[in-house]
Amino acid sequence: MNLEPIEPEHAVELYLDDRREELADLTYSTHRSRLSHFIQWCDERDIDNLNELTGRLLYEYRVWRRRDGNLSKPSLKSQMDTLRVFIRWLESIEGVAPDLHMKVRAVTLTAEENSRDVLLTPAEADGILEYLGKYSYASLQHVTIALLWHTMLRRGSARALDLSDYDAEEQSIAVQHRPDSDTPLKNGHNGERLVALSDWMCDLLDDWIAMQRPNVEDEFGREPLLATTHGRIHQSTISTYVYRLSRPCVYSGACPHDRDIDSCEATGPDSASKCPSSVSSHAIRRGAITHHLNSNVPENVVGGRADVSQDVLEQHYDRRSDREKMEQRRKFLDSL
Template sequence: MSDDLEPIAPREAVDMWIDRLQSTRADETLKSYRYRLKPFLEWCEKEGIDNLNDLTSRDVFRFDSTRRADGLKVSTLNNQIGTLKQFIQFCERIDAVEQGLPVKVEVPPVELADRVNDELLPAERAEAIREKLHRYERASRRQAMFELLWHTGCRLGGLRALDLGDCFFDESDLERLRHQDDIDSEALEAVELPFVYFRHRETTPLKNKREGERPVAIDQEVADRIQDYIDVNRVERVDPDDRRPLFTTEKGDRPRVSKSSIRREIYIMTQPCQWGGCPHGRDTTNCEALKHGREARCPSSRSPHPIRTGSITHMRDEGWPPEVVAERVNATPEVIREHYDHPDPIRRMQSRREFLTEDSE
């Protein structure tokens, strides 16, 4: 052990690292980091490692071997060791571990097929749901939610964070932006409507906080359907921060719809039997997935994330460059390619053909 190191217990170092990340990471991300490091902390206690100064590359190798022996999926092991490596890099910076230790930590490689989530919502199914919602639940909260999720590719937290004042559908709405310090007033002169503006606020944080803030253009048809909901079925309520949520509740002390409620609504509207027969041969008179709180038990139901995945894939199939999609949905181009890009080979070929045709004109 080097004399330059400063003694620190594993749990204390993890707390210090998480605290350091508070200003740049969402709460859910920090929770996932703690969860991934929990097995390492338990292993350190079992092995009697109470000072990270004593941690060696051989120790990390033994921990890795232990986790492999537990039968973890490669993707799970990749996440845990990858997070551990980030943590050890922080420990190196604060003189808690030997210099050069992070370089010796090998993160298990993962094949693309093991990294991606195939439970995306295909574009054809999304359009079918849009059509049914417009026919049978026009101007409903569900319709407005689905329109925004599909067309913006936003996360559940971003959808919930929207206020009524974050919708910019006509010229009068732009006045709300003209006096904000972070807005270029000259740019507003040429801005095209409609769009929604995702904002990070203390009580409704975005995943990437301030870096997640962005205006996102939407089609006029989408804006019209959201406006129908606002005009007809939105319940006017003000939350404790004197904000007017876009998606409100009718009763209770929480004016803004909860994440669990949004998730449940998505499960319901992606159940095929809502619009026709059951493709799984179930009896819809007593199917458990039709009971309150059990909607996710339908094999065809989807949570908000597969809608985001399907939306991003659809944008790519339509020929949108990864960099453009990344800005729209608040992700990096690398993440788009690795986790969300599930190409239909024929459509992707056609989009490349159209891109080449346009480029040659």
């Protein structure tokens, strides 16, 4: 088979352009980010024509990525899975040897590894919210972090909220699936629900709406609850807030990793994720769910509030130890 020479960077751009219409914005950005490492590796190896790729070279790339101390095994799996899809696409345009994608070795995860254990602890959440309450009260950052922690909402669900979804009198928010106007829920209409809010969360939302929320609409004429001056907040903005604010140096003024805060690479505006202690928005959700379970909130109540099935709750979110579960069951037995 005659292969057509193609440079790594050009190949990635063609791939992304070809899949632009079928991939969600977040998935598209994720693929671009993951494949940027592959481009870097090709550059370091002086590979300027992907026709040269072999199964052995692809394995060497996997080893190269694995040596990144900040890359977890689940993240390595995700990156290699994306690479396999990319290589398969290259086969379709005669950029690499046929069936080369089958030589991209899969990363196998155990059930524990697949569930991931990174979470935001109650103490860390309290520290972040206390900091925001003191220095950035009722700001978009404050409201966003508080809402994620208090309600256990997914990032996309928080973004989907409209001003009219908040009922101050009933102290609740209505989570609704609106795919036609760019705010779908992960579980579609099955994910729609009413979520009760506490007094302090309502007070914070009331102050946000009265004092700081910009009077804007999104491109569909809807009024987003979490709004910037440009309209509805983006999911990437939520991620940025979480990464930045979960750095201990921000909310505590100290670094648990003995780094010089002034020169630390993770203190840059776009490099917060390089901090070993910073977490993603999903870690807030996992931490909040675990906190609710540790506070003796029944599993079915937590699952209904967070829109999580029992099986998924146990495998991916419940980080209680066996002893913690036993002691909680004991409390119920004592009341019988």
